[in-house]
Amino acid sequence: MVIGKRAVVIGAGVGGLAAAQALVGSFEQIVLIERDVLPTQADARAGVPQGRHPHGLLPGCVEALDTLFDGFSTKLCDAGAKVSDFGQKLLLEFSAQAAPPERRLGIPVIKCSRGLIEWVARRELQPQKSIAILDGRRVTGMVATPDGNAVAAVRYETQAGAQETIAADLVIDASGRGEPTLDFLRATGRAAPEETAMRIDMNYSTAIVEFAPQNRPAYDVLRTMPAPPGNTRQGLLLIREDDRFFAAFGARGNDAPPSEWPELLEFSKALQTTTIYDVLMHAKPYGKIYRHKFPENRRRYFERYTGWPRGLIALGDAICRFNPVYGQGMAAAAKEALLLRDLLSSRKSAAQPLDGLFEALMKAASPVLDNIWMLAAMPDLAFRETHGVRPENFDEAMKFNAMMQRAACVDADIHKLVVEVMSLLKPGSALKEEHVVEKIKRLATQFDAAKDSLEA
Numbered sequence: 001m002v003i004g005k006r007a008v009v010i011g012a013g014v015g016g017l018a019a020a021q022a023l024v025g026s027f028e029q030i031v032l033i034e035r036d037v038l039p040t041q042a043d044a045r046a047g048v049p050q051g052r053h054p055h056g057l058l059p060g061c062v063e064a065l066d067t068l069f070d071g072f073s074t075k076l077c078d079a080g081a082k083v084s085d086f087g088q089k090l091l092l093e094f095s096a097q098a099a100p101p102e103r104r105l106g107i108p109v110i111k112c113s114r115g116l117i118e119w120v121a122r123r124e125l126q127p128q129k130s131i132a133i134l135d136g137r138r139v140t141g142m143v144a145t146p147d148g149n150a151v152a153a154v155r156y157e158t159q160a161g162a163q164e165t166i167a168a169d170l171v172i173d174a175s176g177r178g179e180p181t182l183d184f185l186r187a188t189g190r191a192a193p194e195e196t197a198m199r200i201d202m203n204y205s206t207a208i209v210e211f212a213p214q215n216r217p218a219y220d221v222l223r224t225m226p227a228p229p230g231n232t233r234q235g236l237l238l239i240r241e242d243d244r245f246f247a248a249f250g251a252r253g254n255d256a257p258p259s260e261w262p263e264l265l266e267f268s269k270a271l272q273t274t275t276i277y278d279v280l281m282h283a284k285p286y287g288k289i290y291r292h293k294f295p296e297n298r299r300r301y302f303e304r305y306t307g308w309p310r311g312l313i314a315l316g317d318a319i320c321r322f323n324p325v326y327g328q329g330m331a332a333a334a335k336e337a338l339l340l341r342d343l344l345s346s347r348k349s350a351a352q353p354l355d356g357l358f359e360a361l362m363k364a365a366s367p368v369l370d371n372i373w374m375l376a377a378m379p380d381l382a383f384r385e386t387h388g389v390r391p392e393n394f395d396e397a398m399k400f401n402a403m404m405q406r407a408a409c410v411d412a413d414i415h416k417l418v419v420e421v422m423s424l425l426k427p428g429s430a431l432k433e434e435h436v437v438e439k440i441k442r443l444a445t446q447f448d449a450a451k452d453s454l455e456a
């Protein structure tokens with residue numbers, strides 16, 4: 001049984017692709033409209049400039065995609081993505097902090113380019129009869145019902161400049177910036193949603209590099225973290241499906257990684273450690289270096305909105321954009337899509353299943369977003385460049401984070417739990433349970449004592 005005739009999804013990014021799959025079985029037809037002409041391979045594209053930069057696929061994201069698209073991770077690996085255990089082939093270097101030893105945690109982590117993730121998802125959607133992908137079409141607006149209380153249609157422009165309109169019972173705005181939603185609210189005399197912005201001014205440069213077999217790094221992922229509050233420089237090496245590596249660098253405020261290889265290599269020397277530089281010295285750059293600016297984390301509180309129009313849903317970055325360095329954006333979008341799928345199937349026998357749908361989705365999604373926002377905002381607030389209000393317990397929370405890292409070095413269960421929380425497999429509250437807090441404090445003290453006696 002379906003809920004409506006047609007749903008339109010704006011944007012074929014990770015959010016739009018996941019949302020289209022979530023709608024299968026609930027609508028007779030699902031139309032995905034994308035402004036880019038979509039590549040037939042796993043390539044980056046203009047509409048998602050961030051796709052040229054590494055996209056860490058958190059296990060919490062994979063879990064959601066596996067539930068939406070049956071066996072997504074297997075298909076991704078069949079298409080070339082690399083998989084290993086989260087505790088192995090992955091080195092995370094924290095400033096003034098030991099990294100946990102390599103150990104098997106039983107949590108698989110998949111590594112590939114963002115282009116491959118989208119391509120595999122598109123390949124899953126394309127053969128389905130109820131799905132139509134209209135690429136090379138830019139959505140220019142939404143049409144309201146005569147009373148202004150609901151969305152009735154979507155307008156778009158083809159590459160040839162033709163203006164077309166398609167009727168829809170439900171519209172999902174997965175356009176990233178969410179402009180179609182904000183425009184519709186304005187056009188129907190509604191207020192913009194309440195929002196919070198946290199200025200972080202992140203600057204990125206990403207190269208793709210190749211290694212001769214004898215120079216290949218021992219790790220698939222090598223990450224050197226910055227040292228707040230003053231040193232914002234960080235680096236990441238991440239393996240790709242083609243056996244090359246992303247070599248990505250970040251810095252905040254007026255500091256920005258350069259766009260030419262020799263300078264970028266020099267920049268890698270100035271990280272907290274020279275681990276990445278030592279490896280990159282033997283690498284050969286492949287292709288262009290891309291830069292990106294990410295000015296702010298932003299969250300729109302749609303859950304607080306009253307008088308929301310029927311048949312309109314925002315999803316993914318259109319709701320919340322997180323500092324990309326924590327790799328949470330795709331997971332948030334995929335988790336929202338999964339919640340939408342479950343809500344739609346629970347409403348199939350309701351008289352008016354679309355009434356209050358977005359309100360119900362936001363009610364279910366807001367604890368997920370609270371958790372992710374907390375995980376991203378706390379570390380961001382440690383930097384001088386961040387403009388945001390520190391919570392009262394900020395220093396205490398940062399101290400606890402550092403203890404958690406030390407405890408993870410000496411205890412496999414805490415290591416696993418920290419990874420599960422950071423990977424969005426478990427909520428942050430799992431680390432706040434009394435017995436866990438006590439164990440972390442005890443282990444951190446043990447770690448400090450062992451370090452002191454070694455140094456004595």
Ligand SMILES: Cc1cc2nc3c(=O)[nH]c(=O)nc-3n(C[C@H](O)[C@H](O)[C@H](O)COP(=O)(O)OP(=O)(O)OC[C@H]3O[C@@H](n4cnc5c(N)ncnc54)[C@H](O)[C@@H]3O)c2cc1C
Pocket residue numbers: 010011012013014015016033034035036046047048050053054055056057058061137138139140174175176177204292294315316317318324325326327328329330331333
């Ligand atoms: C530098 C950088 C690195 C990142 N790294 C990670 C990472 O490691 N892990 C992670 O999980 N996330 C990462 N992210 C975040 C991630 O890219 C986003 O959270 C995720 O892409 C959100 O998906 P989305 O579908 O909401 O939006 P997008 O992926 O931005 O997709 C929006 C789509 O809508 C299309 N579109 C826009 N307007 C229109 C229109 N008017 N008509 C038709 N189509 C339209 C666009 O062309 C695009 O295809 C990173 C972001 C940046 C900036």
